[in-house]
Amino acid sequence: MHLKQLHLINYKNLEQAELEFSPGINCFVGENGAGKTNLLDSIYYLSFCKSYFSAIDSQNIKHDESFFMMQGIYERHEEEETIYCGIKRQQKKQFKRNKKEYSKLADHIGLLPLVVISPSDEQLIGEGSDQRRKYIDGVVSQYNKSYLEHLMRYNRALVQRNALLKKMREERISDYSMLELWDEQLINLGEKIYNQRLAFIEELVPVFKHYYAFISGGREVVELQYKSHYKRGEFREQLVESRDRDIILGYTTKGIHKDDLELLLGEYSIKKIGSQGQKKTFLIALKLAQYEFLVQHSGLKPILLLDDIFDKLDEGRGNRLIQMVAEDKFNQIFITDTRKAHLEEFITATGKAYKMFNVTNGAVNPE
Ligand SMILES: Nc1ncnc2c1ncn2[C@@H]1O[C@H](COP(=O)(O)OP(=O)(O)OP(=O)(O)O)[C@@H](O)[C@H]1O
Numbered sequence: 171m172h173l174k175q176l177h178l179i180n181y182k183n184l185e186q187a188e189l190e191f192s193p194g195i196n197c198f199v200g201e202n203g204a205g206k207t208n209l210l211d212s213i214y215y216l217s218f219c220k221s222y223f224s225a226i227d228s229q230n231i232k233h234d235e236s237f238f239m240m241q242g243i244y245e246r247h248e249e250e251e252t253i254y255c256g257i258k259r260q261q262k263k264q265f266k267r268n269k270k271e272y273s274k275l276a277d278h279i280g281l282l283p284l285v286v287i288s289p290s291d292e293q294l295i296g297e298g299s300d301q302r303r304k305y306i307d308g309v310v311s312q313y314n315k316s317y318l319e320h321l322m323r324y325n326r327a328l329v330q331r332n333a334l335l336k337k338m339r340e341e342r343i344s345d346y347s348m349l350e351l352w353d354e355q356l357i358n359l360g361e362k363i364y365n366q367r368l369a370f371i372e373e374l375v376p377v378f379k380h381y382y383a384f385i386s387g388g389r390e391v392v393e394l395q396y397k398s399h400y401k402r403g404e405f406r407e408q409l410v411e412s413r414d415r416d417i418i419l420g421y422t423t424k425g426i427h428k429d430d431l432e433l434l435l436g437e438y439s440i441k442k443i444g445s446q447g448q449k450k451t452f453l454i455a456l457k458l459a460q461y462e463f464l465v466q467h468s469g470l471k472p473i474l475l476l477d478d479i480f481d482k483l484d485e486g487r488g489n490r491l492i493q494m495v496a497e498d499k500f501n502q503i504f505i506t507d508t509r510k511a512h513l514e515e516f517i518t519a520t521g522k523a524y525k526m527f528n529v530t531n532g533a534v535n536p537e
Pocket residue numbers: 181182183184200201202203204205206207208209229230231232233508529
């Protein structure tokens with residue numbers, strides 16, 4: 171699957187662009203603030219119906235303009251797919267596949283699989299467990315439609331249970347029968363979600379380790395460990411045991427909403443001991459493993475977006491990375507860099523054909 175053409179109007183600082191891409195490697199080069207990341211973000215948008223960076227759509231419209239629109243023409247399973255998105259300020263977004271508007275945006279997710287590697291992924295290491303759960307949920311829901319549904323139902327039950335716990339605390343009641351309805355939902359839905367997360371992580375880990383070893387030149391050993399209350403024996407018992415505590419605190423302390431993924435370099439948390447280049451390598455290996463996972467489960471080779479990929483990597487790691495993504499296992503790639511000569515040097519070494527675009531002050535021109 172690949173993106174053949176992209177047409178943009180007023181997306182962030184990009185006033186107007188009509189571009190034709192290579193099915194292989196595409197490079198966006200230009201100075202800081204030129205619009206390279208915005209261009210990648212528009213490609214992300216066409217796959218996920220939202221920006222990778224800002225959840226508020228009006229912020230993605232070019233300042234002082236009233237709308238943005240984007241259209242991508244893809245080749246997918248040897249058929250052409252035209253995806254259109256248009257947004258006017260204060261109006262609902264329009265999202266269309268082959269001129270037909272989606273009734274639910276969720277129906278689009280997974281049609282055009284895509285993996286992005288961006289400096290903002292640092293949050294996965296640096297921030298709280300919610301970021302890592304969001305990451306897992308994002309990948310699993312790309313290929314498993316029922317997962318998102320289960321997760322939404324779980325979250326609704328959780329909100330209800332927490333409201334009840336607060337009420338019980340305030341009114342000093344401890345009638346467990348009132349909690350049981352929500353407990354059953356958390357147990358049943360939680361188990362489904364846990365099993366999906368576990369299956370994903372178990373499949374991801376060996377591939378992740380392989381990529382890390384390859385890019386780092388076998389220098390370091392890494393590990394991912396899934397942490398969940400479900401792993402510590404019968405979940406029902408844990409939920410029942412923690413009822414009194416939950417009432418005192420006014421929220422649910424046990425469940426998949428507390429899951430985490432431990433990221434280890436050797437025996438230690440990479441957040442605490444990892445160097446910048448090691449953290450970057452870690453995130454790249456994670457995303458490439460995710461790529462491979464999506465290939466297995468969607469039967470399509472996702473589009474790969476590499477934003478500022480060589481920043482912080484040493485020469486050896488940068489070279490091994492680009493050699494690897496140029497292999498046939500990967501398909502269409504979009505790379506950004508501020509240093510054109512540097513990027514060309516890396517890519518020429520792969521022997522692969524590529525297309526170069528200069529991005530200047532919101533304007534994009536092919537070479
Ligand atoms: N809604 C918007 N309207 C107009 N300009 C915007 C909007 N949102 C962001 N920008 C501008 O887009 C520019 C940033 O673009 P982008 O992040 O794509 O740069 P970049 O080429 O990736 O730079 P770097 O090399 O620093 O990563 C900034 O100048 C920012 O002010």
